[in-house]
Amino acid sequence: MNTYEQLDAWIDAHFDEQVRFLQELIRVPTDTPPGNNAPHADRAADLLRAMGLDVEKHPVPEAEVRAAGLESITNLVVRRRYGPGKSVLLNAHGDVVPPGEGWTRDPYGGEIADGKIYGRAAAVSKCDFSTYAFAVRALEAVVQPKAGTVELLFTYDEEFGGEVGPGWLLKHKVIHPDLMIAAGFSYQVITAHNGCLQMEVTVHGKMAHAAIPDSGVDALQAAVRILNALYAQNTLYKQVRSSVEGITHPYLNVGLIEGGTNTNVIPGRVSFKLDRRMIPEENPAEVEATLRRIISEAAAQKPGVTVDVKRILLAHAMKPLPGNQPLVDAIQKHGQQVFGEPIPALGTPLYTDVRLFCEAGIPGVIYGAGPRTVLESHAKRADERLELDDLRRATKVVARALHDLLA
Numbered sequence: 001m002n003t004y005e006q007l008d009a010w011i012d013a014h015f016d017e018q019v020r021f022l023q024e025l026i027r028v029p030t031d032t033p034p035g036n037n038a039p040h041a042d043r044a045a046d047l048l049r050a051m052g053l054d055v056e057k058h059p060v061p062e063a064e065v066r067a068a069g070l071e072s073i074t075n076l077v078v079r080r081r082y083g084p085g086k087s088v089l090l091n092a093h094g095d096v097v098p099p100g101e102g103w104t105r106d107p108y109g110g111e112i113a114d115g116k117i118y119g120r121a122a123a124v125s126k127c128d129f130s131t132y133a134f135a136v137r138a139l140e141a142v143v144q145p146k147a148g149t150v151e152l153l154f155t156y157d158e159e160f161g162g163e164v165g166p167g168w169l170l171k172h173k174v175i176h177p178d179l180m181i182a183a184g185f186s187y188q189v190i191t192a193h194n195g196c197l198q199m200e201v202t203v204h205g206k207m208a209h210a211a212i213p214d215s216g217v218d219a220l221q222a223a224v225r226i227l228n229a230l231y232a233q234n235t236l237y238k239q240v241r242s243s244v245e246g247i248t249h250p251y252l253n254v255g256l257i258e259g260g261t262n263t264n265v266i267p268g269r270v271s272f273k274l275d276r277r278m279i280p281e282e283n284p285a286e287v288e289a290t291l292r293r294i295i296s297e298a299a300a301q302k303p304g305v306t307v308d309v310k311r312i313l314l315a316h317a318m319k320p321l322p323g324n325q326p327l328v329d330a331i332q333k334h335g336q337q338v339f340g341e342p343i344p345a346l347g348t349p350l351y352t353d354v355r356l357f358c359e360a361g362i363p364g365v366i367y368g369a370g371p372r373t374v375l376e377s378h379a380k381r382a383d384e385r386l387e388l389d390d391l392r393r394a395t396k397v398v399a400r401a402l403h404d405l406l407a
């Protein structure tokens with residue numbers, strides 16, 4: 001057998017162990033919010049150390065974690081230095097949105113059925129804790145590299161933008177690799193993604209008894225005007241097209257609304273949170289200024305109303321850096337050999353914390369275990385699942401790619 005076949009064989013021989021590792025990761029909740037994720041880092045560190053991997057724990061100070069809207073964050077770093085040469089970092093995030101309703105299986109069970117593993121973060125992206133850890137173990141068992149460094153980075157704040165995960169570690173110079181790969185899916189290598197602007201809009205009116213509505217100022221009516229003005233933008237956004245394959249047009253979503261006290265009270269306060277996806281060609285400052293103007297103009301149509309607008313998150317788009325080509329080449333080469341079909345290089349309408357590496361001048365791509373689309377994975381929906389065969393094959397692709405990148 002050649003080296004690639006030996007790597008494949010090692011992964012096949014240890015795949016049951018890999019699946020058990022993933023099950024253990026799924027069984028520790030990391031719902032974000034609230035973002036009390038240090039316990040999962042402790043469990044993951046114990047499991048990694050049991051495999052013989054030394055793990056550094058990097059807890060983020062509580063004040064910084066709270067300022068980011070989370071409760072506890074410990075980032076994990078595994079460094080495997082083989083000799084002089086380039087360093088390649090593999091990053092997966094363990095935080096996830098809460099399960100929500102409609103599950104037919106335990107979201108924290110890691111149940112296996114019909115060749116799939118079910119659970120919150122089974123596909124995005126606790127699976128890639130296992131993809132990356134077992135790819136490195138295969139590499140060391142088969143190749144015993146003599147040059148370069150591989151680092152595993154496991155973080156817990158991707159859902160909130162990555163500022164106390166990769167952002168914090170880059171800021172404090174805990175990490176600074178030459179190249180990086182972040183958790184993704186198996187049938188494409190992602191080289192660009194959308195940006196994201198999240199804002200909280202609070203509309204203030206004046207509460208009053210519903211029997212005498214003229215004595216109050218209805219904050220909900222004003223909020224409806226604002227929402228209609230914002231939703232009207234989605235029609236215009238469809239006329240704005242990105243040149244990046246895999247990315248179409250901007251989009252605005254309102255995902256949370258709160259307000260009022262009772263059915264017989266004119267609501268004096270209504271708040272909502274919006275999410276504006278920005279294509280790579282857009283200017284974030286201009287996008288934010290336009291939204292603020294639209295909100296202000298709509299609110300002005302309701303006398304007596306005031307509005308507060310607060311930015312929650314600004315995540316810039318990921319734009320490919322010239323140095324990412326070795327990553328793309330290695331993944332496409334081995335992806336086609338292992339999966340038996342071409343692995344295209346595309347953009348994605350999602351946003352991730354990979355952008356933080358690119359902003360630091362570190363070329364990166366997104367690739368890992370998962371299906372062809374987010375929809376297939378049920379990520380952020382009930383019954384999230386991962387085909388175990390995709391996990392097995394993606395692990396082989398990453399191990400093979402690491403061999404080439406360190407050569």
